[in-house]
Amino acid sequence: MEKKDQELHFFVTKSDQERIHQKMAEMGIHSKSAYLRKMALDGYCVKLDLQDVKELVSLLRRCSNNLNQYAKRANETGSIYQEDIRDLQARLDEIWQCARELLSRLASIR
Template sequence: MTKKRRRPIHLHVMVSEEELALLRARMAEAGVRNMGAYVRKMALNGYVLHVDLGPVRELVSLQRRCSNNLNQVAIQANTYGGVYPQDIAALQKDYADLWEPLSDLLEKLTQVVEL
């Protein structure tokens, strides 16, 4: 039984040692480990976009904390019928902390899209 490949055509390219070293350096720079995927992407699109998701992870963490705090305040309000002003202030601070990095990230993404 033969395995049906998604890309059945083999393409062979000869490079020098210097070119191979440069390819590997650029792959590492782009965060790509698969040479076939890198060469295919460069041949078809002319560029590889490496996205650092660190800021997104931070935003997700901030969003979780903000949501958790909001749930705690909602439980407090529904159970005891009141909310402390410091709870509202903490929610407002968390919300502000969330929007600053979010607006920075959106600005950076806009710059990337405009390239």
């Protein structure tokens, strides 16, 4: 990563500074230099609500746990129940549906 060794200075009005702080707070950004650098270079900051990603990770975790349990049972008994396979397929379908919706929303960010 390149070292940040160049300074930029500029003046704003009190109301400009208040607005900058308000926008930083809305974005959850605490570093003024990071916010101003991002705005100067890219012209925008994006705040993502990652609750859907957390839900997707939770679904994946549960599905993985179930799959491990099914594999353990199959290794112990030499067989697996058809109902277990259907349950796993239903959970995987739910995960894929969440993933498609999430990716669709992320793709629409401009």
